[in-house]
Amino acid sequence: DAKTTQPPSMDCAEGRAANLPCNHSTISGNEYVYWYRQIHSQGPQYIIHGLKNNETNEMASLIITEDRKSSTLILPHATLRDTAVYYCIVRFYSNSGYALNFGKGTSLLVTP
Amino acid sequence: DTAVSQTPKYLVTQMGNDKSIKCEQNLGHDTMYWYKQDSKKFLKIMFSYNNKELIINETVPNRFSPKSPDKAHLNLHINSLELGDSAVYFCASTLSTGTLEAFFGQGTRLTVV
Numbered sequence: 001d002a003k004t005t006q007p008p009s010m011d012c013a014e015g016r017a018a019n020l021p022c023n024h025s026t027i028s029g030n031e032y033v034y035w036y037r038q039i040h041s042q043g044p045q046y047i048i049h050g051l052k053n054n055e056t057n058e059m060a061s062l063i064i065t066e067d068r069k070s071s072t073l074i075l076p077h078a079t080l081r082d083t084a085v086y087y088c089i090v091r092f093y094s095n096s097g098y099a100l101n102f103g104k105g106t107s108l109l110v111t112p
Numbered sequence: 113d114t115a116v117s118q119t120p121k122y123l124v125t126q127m128g129n130d131k132s133i134k135c136e137q138n139l140g141h142d143t144m145y146w147y148k149q150d151s152k153k154f155l156k157i158m159f160s161y162n163n164k165e166l167i168i169n170e171t172v173p174n175r176f177s178p179k180s181p182d183k184a185h186l187n188l189h190i191n192s193l194e195l196g197d198s199a200v201y202f203c204a205s206t207l208s209t210g211t212l213e214a215f216f217g218q219g220t221r222l223t224v225v
Binding site for chain 1: 116143145147153154155156157160162167168202204209210212213214215216217218219
């Protein structure tokens with residue numbers, strides 16, 4: 001399974017767009033990229049996922065490069081409640097099933 | 113209604129004891145998981161069940177035994193607790209094994225003293 005690389009931390013001003021990068025240069029053709037976040041002391045929360053095309057939902061946008069070796073999660077108007085650890089994940093295969101393989105993630109701090 | 117609920121939220125126990133953590137989901141999902149988040153905040157898959165059948169069993173000590181009485185419940189029983197078992201344990205569920213859009217519970221913080 002592909003591994004991911006994310007910056008350990010980022011800052012963003014409230015109201016501005018937060019752009020969180022992720023490298024997944026060894027991703028294979030049929031592997032999706034998933035993004036989750038974990039707000040302090042809570043369970044991880046699903047944000048968005050994609051394969052090739054850019055995706056958008058009510059929480060965020062996901063931009064995947066044409067070669068699929070990297071992606072960027074965009075929070076268009078960050079709020080203080082978006083302060084969390086953001087995980088870029090390419091699925092993990094074990095035994096006969098798939099699971100999420102969480103790395104270290106990016107700790108995003110949104111400041112007033 | 114909470115989608116994925118775990119009990120208890122906090123658990124403090126002595127070394128050598130046996131304890132259980134319960135998880136229930138009301139989403140109608142077929143697949144449930146246990147993840148462990150250690151002191152360094154790494155989240156690792158432990159087990160996965162699909163429709164009551166064990167499908168993922170990562171390298172976890174035999175003292176950990178999951179049990180799924182029905183597809184809405186996945187419990188985790190831990191025997192002979194050790195200091196190193198202290199962690200936050202998260203239950204999660206997905207619609208099926210083919211998707212990783214998971215719903216997570218709020219976690220159970222286990223402290224072994």
